[in-house]
Amino acid sequence: MTHRPPSHTVLRMTFLAGLLVTGLVAWLALTGTDAEARLGPGVHPVIQPNLKYMGNASCAGSGCHGDDKAKQQSGKNIGDESNVWAAGDPHHHALDSLKTPESKKIADTLKIADAAASSRCITCHGMDVPKEKQGEQFTALDSVGCESCHGPSEKWLNPHADAGWVPKQRAAGGAKGLLDKFGLADTSDLEVRANTCVACHLQIDKDMIDAGHPALEFEMYAYDYYISKKGKEWAIHWDEPKGKMIDAKLWATGQAAALEAAKAQTAAWKAKGWDTKDADGLVKVYEAGVAVAKKHFGSDTAAGLKAAAYTPEATAAAAADLAAAAPTAANIMQRRVIAFGVTALGSAAFDGRGKEAPDEFWKAYDIAIKGEAGDAYVSAVKKLAELAK
Ligand code: HEC
Numbered sequence: 095m096t097h098r099p100p101s102h103t104v105l106r107m108t109f110l111a112g113l114l115v116t117g118l119v120a121w122l123a124l125t126g127t128d129a130e131a132r133l134g135p136g137v138h139p140v141i142q143p144n145l146k147y148m149g150n151a152s153c154a155g156s157g158c159h160g161d162d163k164a165k166q167q168s169g170k171n172i173g174d175e176s177n178v179w180a181a182g183d184p185h186h187h188a189l190d191s192l193k194t195p196e197s198k199k200i201a202d203t204l205k206i207a208d209a210a211a212s213s214r215c216i217t218c219h220g221m222d223v224p225k226e227k228q229g230e231q232f233t234a235l236d237s238v239g240c241e242s243c244h245g246p247s248e249k250w251l252n253p254h255a256d257a258g259w260v261p262k263q264r265a266a267g268g269a270k271g272l273l274d275k276f277g278l279a280d281t282s283d284l285e286v287r288a289n290t291c292v293a294c295h296l297q298i299d300k301d302m303i304d305a306g307h308p309a310l311e312f313e314m315y316a317y318d319y320y321i322s323k324k325g326k327e328w329a330i331h332w333d334e335p336k337g338k339m340i341d342a343k344l345w346a347t348g349q350a351a352a353l354e355a356a357k358a359q360t361a362a363w364k365a366k367g368w369d370t371k372d373a374d375g376l377v378k379v380y381e382a383g384v385a386v387a388k389k390h391f392g393s394d395t396a397a398g399l400k401a402a403a404y405t406p407e408a409t410a411a412a413a414a415d416l417a418a419a420a421p422t423a424a425n426i427m428q429r430r431v432i433a434f435g436v437t438a439l440g441s442a443a444f445d446g447r448g449k450e451a452p453d454e455f456w457k458a459y460d461i462a463i464k465g466e467a468g469d470a471y472v473s474a475v476k477k478l479a480e481l482a483k
């Protein structure tokens with residue numbers, strides 16, 4: 095059975111401590127590299143070349159984020175993040191993927207001597223931080239670590255340990271204040287979150303794809319629930335708010351951020367003289383999504399859509415409009431982006447009415463998200479929207 099977005103269950107899993115063995119492995123010191131080149135084109139709230147990265151170990155202390163079990167703090171379930179990440183987060187393995195035969199092939203084609211030590215790869219599969227910006231506990235072995243998403247912690251590591259500090263700063267200056275003043279990327283802000291994910295999940299050089307790298311697409315509802323393309327069961331270290339139409343918000347905000355990133359990708363490919371056909375196709379899919387979001391939720395920007403009002407009626411109508419775009423999808427990536435969107439909107443419509451989506455909905459989902467060309471895909475997507483009416 096396909097892994098489903100468990101929107102009504104608790105995602106977090108608790109693992110036994112003692113799983114962090116990575117620190118024991120010897121590792122070559124990575125040479126300092128140009129911080130500007132850390133990620134692809136576009137906006138990444140986390141690239142802050144002026145600040146120090148203190149390393150995962152500085153987050154993993156007991157009583158902080160290295161405990162066996164989470165406990166309630168400032169209205170959140172906090173404490174076990176490092177263990178959940180080490181045991182079941184796809185990003186924990188991102189660096190290991192650079193040492194496989196598949197990576198060796200990609201690297202050989204691109205004339206890269208060692209993928210695991212090349213800026214071209216560790217910019218997304220690790221933390222490509224120049225030597226002078228590495229704190230004492232920083233290690234390249236952290237892979238895609240805490241600070242890859244939450245921002246370099248030089249200025250916020252100590253103060254944020256005080257209970258209530260983050261909510262207080264958030265109330266004073268919003269996500270922008272946290273980022274500008276302290277370098278903390280407030281991932282609870284869906285716009286910041288979306289821009290963080292798409293920096294690594296959408297923009298990649300075409301020569302890498304030609305060399306065998308998986309093509310990238312992004313849909314925030316599916317990615318946020320860590321739905322794996324390969325059917326793996328990943329664990330998430332946070333709890334999403336329930337009963338707040340969050341699935342529709344994730345989708346809509348993600349579409350707007352993805353559109354900007356996809357446009358930046360097209361521009362970058364064009365500047366390098368690469369054929370932009372595939373990049374253009376992705377732009378079109380997100381344009382269709384953003385048009386649906388604008389029609390039903392009244393905005394076409396990530397900032398507007400994270401704050402928009404979502405009702406079950408509007409999300410059900412948006413699901414129907416988005417499903418109408420299914421026959422125009424040109425490849426598996428585009429088909430999946432649409433299938434996940436219709437699922438997100440449908441799931442939110444049920445959520446908003448205080449109901450569980452029926453089995454039939456999830457049966458259609460299993461077919462739709464395979465993204466296979468043909469009638470079965472199109473009718474499964476339509477079914478998702480019809481059931482959500
Ligand atoms: C610093 C770059 C980076 C950032 C930021 C990032 N990711 Fe990833 N992500 C990766 C890489 C690289 C992989 C592939 C890991 C592997 O298999 O080697 C990955 C894998 C994943 C996967 C697993 C896909 C599969 O098919 O199994 C999911 C889901 C995912 N990321 C979601 C997210 C979400 C959601 C965000 C934002 C909150 C995010 N990522 C932010 C780099 C990043």
Ligand code: HEC
Binds near residue numbers: 191204297307
């Ligand atoms: C722009 C960010 C980015 C860059 C640069 C990048 N990758 Fe990736 N890579 C990803 C993401 C994201 C995924 C996961 C794709 C998904 O599942 O959606 C991935 C997946 C992979 C996979 C498949 C992993 C698996 O579990 O099946 C391999 C192998 C890989 N990358 C190797 C490389 C190599 C080698 C380089 C350098 C030549 C590189 N990557 C550069 C973002 C990047």
Ligand code: HEC
Binds near residue numbers: 153170287331332
């Ligand atoms: C792929 C991106 C990514 C990585 C890597 C990552 N986080 Fe998170 N983290 C998120 C997102 C998204 C949220 C949910 C929104 C929020 O609460 O900020 C989150 C939430 C949290 C929370 C709040 C928990 C809750 O229940 O809401 C804590 C604490 C946290 N992360 C700590 C860590 C630590 C420690 C690490 C490293 C071991 C880490 N994160 C790695 C993306 C990431």
